[in-house]
């Protein structure tokens with residue numbers, strides 16, 4: 001939603017619509033015209049762009065261009081203007097967009113014609129891009145097969161620092177962050193593309209740009225998926241009609257979330273954990289995590305990490321621990337959507353402590369700062385959410401927030417003052433059953449899964 005007119009929102013989008021659709025078994029039409037509901041994928045994408053305030057759409061075509069021109073026409077059906085650019089030899093995604101040099105003067109969006117992103121809020125992505133003064137912003141998200149995906153690494157400010165392209169070495173430890181193939185380009189970025197040269201944006205161009213342009217990662221929970229196989233398109237049809245997962249994951253929808261404490265809850269409790277090698281996921285914990293992934297409920301980690309303030313763990317060690325956690329989950333095809341940590345600690349007097357982190361902050365649980373930050377970023381509805389934890393700090397935070405509490409009984413220790421109706425368990429499989437009942441009672445339909 002364009003809630004703030006102070007931003008110079010883009011009016012132009014580019015759709016890479018050159019795909020053949022061989023894997024979809026299409027012979028009479030190109031891939032972007034695959035039927036989804038009563039519309040083709042490309043019509044859905046254009047309707048979405050028009051709804052996002054786009055006025056001009058460039059369609060970059062290669063295979064059966066006339067079929068696409070017949071269906072889409074001049075764009076007046078959606079109140080927009082279309083322009084077609086037909087490449088005669090395939091140029092790759094970079095060469096294709098480079099054809100637009102001189103034709104676009106402002107920031108613009110780039111989307112792929114084989115992607116479904118019909119509920120993505122582009123304006124929110126643009127506000128991020130603008131506030132970061134980025135040259136290129138990539139939409140990113142975790143997925144259920146990170147070990148064979150091209151991965152993105154970003155720092156705490158969301159600046160992209162590395163691209164890790166597949167195939168990956170066997171023991172790669174990674175953050176589950178994948179390029180979702182929706183981009184914002186500045187005119188400066190466009191000017192850096194090389195014309196008449198076959199190159200892929202993600203594999204050939206972006207890695208080179210890290211040294212010369214400001215490239216940022218905008219991490220999103222919204223439903224954005226490549227639907228290039230018959231199985232995937234069938235799944236999309238079901239989800240749009242029955243579970244309505246794509247609609248529910250939209251930023252505009254107040255959404256349910258499971259907040260996980262980390263130590264003793266997601267991972268085995270280790271006193272003062274600071275080495276990634278000592279981190280191990282709790283038995284079967286991927287089962288409830290993956291269940292939530294599949295029904296479109298967020299998994300958010302909130303963890304107090306006072307070891308940073310106390311000076312016995314570095315920020316780099318904490319990053320390594322979280323990578324190990326994401327890798328172990330990712331190798332089992334699950335993911336957490338976001339990780340918030342509090343590095344502070346209120347009591348001074350530890351040898352080697354980091355003075356500026358020795359503060360009475362707003363984020364150390366049972367304070368609610370991390371939860372409020374998540375709510376603000378992802379539009380979380382606390383009344384449909386749960387906090388899973390193993391300590392009285394978790395219990396107190398849940399009570400302050402009005403979030404349901406689930407007690408894990410084999411973590412840090414016994415929890416004081418537990419209310420009689422709180423679900424307690426040490427069994428991840430029982431936790432999954434509890435989630436299933438709870439979210440069904442909150443009106444989340446997942447019967448088609």
Ligand SMILES: [Zn+2]
Nearest residue numbers: 342344361363
């Ligand atoms: Zn804090």
